[in-house]
Amino acid sequence: MAMDRSCRRAGAVLLALAVMSGCAIEAVEIRNRQPAQEIERQSRLPGSTYLGWRVFQDRCARCHGSAGQGSPQAPDLLPIVRTMGPRRFADAVLRRYEWNLPVPKSEPDSAAHQALLDELVQRRGPALVMPPWQGQPRVEAHIIDLYAYLSARSDGALGPGQPAP
Numbered sequence: 001m002a003m004d005r006s007c008r009r010a011g012a013v014l015l016a017l018a019v020m021s022g023c024a025i026e027a028v029e030i031r032n033r034q035p036a037q038e039i040e041r042q043s044r045l046p047g048s049t050y051l052g053w054r055v056f057q058d059r060c061a062r063c064h065g066s067a068g069q070g071s072p073q074a075p076d077l078l079p080i081v082r083t084m085g086p087r088r089f090a091d092a093v094l095r096r097y098e099w100n101l102p103v104p105k106s107e108p109d110s111a112a113h114q115a116l117l118d119e120l121v122q123r124r125g126p127a128l129v130m131p132p133w134q135g136q137p138r139v140e141a142h143i144i145d146l147y148a149y150l151s152a153r154s155d156g157a158l159g160p161g162q163p164a165p
Contacts, residue, residue, distance in 0.1 A: 003114070046086070047142075049163045053150025055142045067160035068153050074130075081147070082154040089147045094134040 070076030152158035
């Protein structure tokens with residue numbers, strides 16, 4: 001009878017240890033997934049590539065091509081966007097239209113800069129017809145989505161065609 005009690009007690013202790021160790025393993029597993037999920041969430045670009053694609057098709061594809069790879073009317077955006085962060089991209093699209101021009105390596109008062117300006121004024125170079133997007137609600141509201149789409153295209157993370165919604 002004493003032996004029976006000892007066996008039961010030992011069994012109860014083993015069962016308790018097994019339950020506690022199982023809970024500890026589960027708690028550690030849950031705790032370890034959270035940092036990994038947070039890192040993965042932070043590494044994603046802000047914005048929706050699908051919404052960006054829709055805005056691009058509506059406002060940009062006519063000149064820059066359906067996948068942003070350029071056309072005779074406008075340059076290939078993929079190598080340009082590859083070098084930009086979201087803030088610089090938004091500034092370029094909403095406010096500055098010289099972003100697709102060759103950037104002279106010299107100062108604004110230099111001969112090279114003046115030659116570029118003369119070429120533009122005399123219409124010897126390509127016409128600058130980039131429309132002003134600042135004040136356009138569809139573009140302004142989705143500028144980060146547009147960046148997410150073009151950035152994913154330029155990095156090779158997204159192929160041509162419609163992304164999944």
